[in-house]
Amino acid sequence: MDAIQGIGFDLDHTLAIDNHLERVAFLRLLKSVSSRGGRVLGTLSDQIDGIDRLLQRQRNGEFTIDEAVRLFAAERGLPNGDWFVESFREIAVGSVEEFLVSLPGVDQTMEELQKRGIQVAVLTNGWNPLQKRKAEQVGFRGPVLVSSEIGERKPSMAAFERLLHVLGTETRHTCYVGDDPHDDITGAQAAGLQTVWIDWEGRAYPDNVPRPTHTIRAFPELLEFVPQCVRAS
Template identity: 30%
Template sequence: MFLNTDIKAILFDLDNTLLDRSAAVRSYFTHLLQTLSPPLPDEEFELTLLTILARDRLGYEDRAAFFDWLVANCFPDWTQDRLWADFRKKLPQMIQPDPQCLQLLEQLRENYTLAVITNGSAHLQRAKLKAAGIDQYIDQIWISEETGSAKPDAEIFSQALHALGVSPQQALYVGDHPHQDISGARQIGMLTCWMDLERTFPDEVPQPHYQISSLNSLESLVP
């Protein structure tokens, strides 16, 4: 199935859509756990790391609650503010450019306007975009901290479409979160494409128009 030929713009979520946030978070906390003294036994180390990643919920856990939990349960020598500052500084350093992603964006940019809509800290999200090499292919970016609205609020999607000069029917939104990405974009009439990351889409959420298992699969939708 090909994209509607009326599509003028493709907008993306950032984390775990355009870049592998999960791998970067795993690397960050692996390094941090290795600094503990005395060192954790191997089995406890792996269990602690897996627990941290599960608690993070692909970045959708409340930030303050997550970092409070980390300090209370894993890193008692840190404060919440110090750990958050360290995370913001070092996480972009864990991001690895994906040559296949960059090649796809270069190809798409020949025919479509490309943009990003993402929730989070403006400093952190822009640093990750740059570290991944994605910033050079993206025409515009909207970050919740800067716009004053966050996905799934219709306002942030509407702001982006207005600035790009396209109607909802002329835009495709690609993301990994059923509610924040797919439901958010669908409510204003955008076409949607869900990155399933080997998950099943929940029945209670409006279904995406397209579903892909990896970003590279998006190429098969492009006419």
Template identity: 30%
Template sequence: MSNPFIQQNIRAISFDLDDTLWDNRPVLMAAEQIVFDWLTSNYSRIGETYDYESVHTMRHALAKARPDLRHDMTRLRKELLRQIADTTGYDDSLVEPAFEVFIEARHRITLFDDVLPTLENLRKRGYLLGALTNGNASIQRLGIDHLFDFSVTAEEAGAAKPDPRMFELACQRSGVSTREMVHVGDEPTTDIEGAQSAGITAIWMNRGGIEWQMDSPPDAEVRNMSELLDLAGAQHPPGIKSPGR
């Protein structure tokens, strides 16, 4: 694969968050268990009606039945809590405190070891850095927003990756054209196909070293952030004033 940093005048790099900058599966599993335990401790009828697995299944069914919520994980989670309350004879006053329990646990992440030094290095080299997420992880709540110049959530865009609206909004907020941005993500459909459909160069973060299964390949592939840094090091863009800074 070619190096887009050499072939193009790349000025901005956007990153997926979950499973690109940290391992998200254990985080979500732990958060869902924590909120379930909180619910059953404070609302006994919930524990008599549901177990952890049935709530997990219920969430997936809700996402399938309500495509209007797929771009807003916060609304989806709150709707799930409302349904749980309704089916067990409680009112929806439990929704907000239960969601706060979940969202606090959802942010107990551990960045991959290579993330912070790479982001700091890229910023020093003059790249604009952004975060693009379909989920409800907040770079502000995580305390890493100082490393990013722009961010876009599916909720803000009104659509989730692979919808091009997320990538178009990222370009607007960074002040660069689609040809001047690369997107880095782990998910072949939402990240790679999504970025490419918007005219943005897509770099696949393949930390697991798995084989590419899709028809159209990514523009480049890296196994870790150090390899990304090696690609980006081939070009040193001129200093650019960060948006809003």
């Protein structure tokens, strides 16, 4: 196996969990929907289901986060969603400090990778400034590539090519660490990278997608696959 010189990381559920902060930001907007003359129909549970479906469609790349917020407002009888777009962004980004929790060992592992001379970058599907704010909160020091800005989403090969460009490492000396078998592992392997599946939740790896190069249960296990020192090229 070729020695690792560069590592790309997924963000959500790999470096940190955000405790549904986008769902909560939408729920907080419901009060404004009522005060602005919109309709809030159904129970809280119905609202949560609707919001989660909307966020899932957005995460699948069907529309941008701003379009999701406009749709949310329009579905409740408020076709001009400008105010909601601004408010949603403000609430979501402002919630990061309170909601985001890093995975155990992320800090120390990143510090050790830096000592060993490993290049690191984040490649995440999501929107800015939310994802950059999350990376900052985790204490990640390195480039953060966000799909809304680079115009490419995982699992596309183009997204991983952008990552390789930023890391400046050869494909065979690079690995990608993520929790999603499809977007992270299949995508990175198709682009020729080594892969590390982080399974801190103890899930079963699906049968219908390529196996990762390595599986780890806790973040610091990553150091086992990384050389003690990388020679400057």
